[in-house]
Amino acid sequence: MNYSFEYIDIILLAMIAGFIFLRLRGILGKKTGFEGKAPAQFEEILKTVKQKETKKINENFDDKAQEEFLKGAKIAYETVITDFSDNDNKITTSRPLLNNEIYNQFNQALKERSSRGHFAEITFIGVNSAKIKEHKKIGKILNVTVDFIAEVITCIKDKDKKIVSGDPEKVKKIYDTWVFSRDTTSVNPNWQLVNILT
Numbered sequence: 001m002n003y004s005f006e007y008i009d010i011i012l013l014a015m016i017a018g019f020i021f022l023r024l025r026g027i028l029g030k031k032t033g034f035e036g037k038a039p040a041q042f043e044e045i046l047k048t049v050k051q052k053e054t055k056k057i058n059e060n061f062d063d064k065a066q067e068e069f070l071k072g073a074k075i076a077y078e079t080v081i082t083d084f085s086d087n088d089n090k091i092t093t094s095r096p097l098l099n100n101e102i103y104n105q106f107n108q109a110l111k112e113r114s115s116r117g118h119f120a121e122i123t124f125i126g127v128n129s130a131k132i133k134e135h136k137k138i139g140k141i142l143n144v145t146v147d148f149i150a151e152v153i154t155c156i157k158d159k160d161k162k163i164v165s166g167d168p169e170k171v172k173k174i175y176d177t178w179v180f181s182r183d184t185t186s187v188n189p190n191w192q193l194v195n196i197l198t
Contacts, residue, residue, distance in 0.1 A: 061135055061142065072191065073146050073180060074127045080106075080193065081152070085122030089114050099181070099192045117159040121168060125151035133177065140185045143194070148176045 061069075076097050083094040084106060091098065091106045098106065113120070133145040151173055155166030166172070179195035182188075 061137075061144075066132055066135075069144060069180075069191070070130050070132065070146070073144075073178075074130050074148075076180070076191070076193065077127060077130070077148055077150065077176075077178070078124055081122070081150070082124055084110070085120045085124075085154070096190065097193055099194045102193050102196070113156075118156050118164055121153075121155050121157065121166075123153040125153065125171060128173070137184070140183055141181055142184050143179055143181045144191075145177060145179050145197070148174075148178065150174050150176070 076094075080094040080097060083091055086092075089107075089110050091103060091110070095103060128149040128151060129147075130149075131147050133147050135142065135144040137143075151171050153168060153171055155168045156164045158164055177197040178193055179197065180191040181194040182191045
């Protein structure tokens with residue numbers, strides 16, 4: 001009989017040990033946030049945060065960003081006007097500042113001027129003012145419309161150097177509204193002229 005009781009005790013102890021093992025396994029066997037693929041998950045979180053911060057910076061066209069933009073816009077304006085006044089048949093210096101449509105329009109105007117035997121004499125005095133009229137983000141593209149007031153001395157002469165239009169002695173004020181654009185997701189920080197409003 002004693003052997004029977006010992007046998008039952010062994011079975012009971014085994015059952016208790018099994019129960020404790022299962023309980024410990026249920027608790028200790030659960031994944032925490034620090035095992036398995038946690039480092040990869042952490043890296044993904046950092047990547048997401050970085051993307052959000054980049055997007056925030058790109059979308060945050062605040063006063064400081066606008067001030068820096070206008071400095072570049074004035075330089076771009078002078079570069080384009082001066083390039084257009086050169087008596088080449090093609091835009092050269094300002095090519096990176098223009099989208100394909102504006103580039104083609106300028107080149108067409110230069111060819112037409114040249115075909116008439118006309119050439120330009122333009123002296124760029126300076127930009128009196130450049131003000132952001134509006135800025136609008138459409139998808140990933142940020143468009144900024146700028147009103148320029150500048151002063152130039154300009155005239156068009158024919159092949160015999162007779163004045164066709166303008167006055168080589170008179171400073172003229174010109175008023176332009178240009179639209180610049182850039183892809184805010186691009187690593188390229190440069191803007192392009194995409195439209196000239198009349």
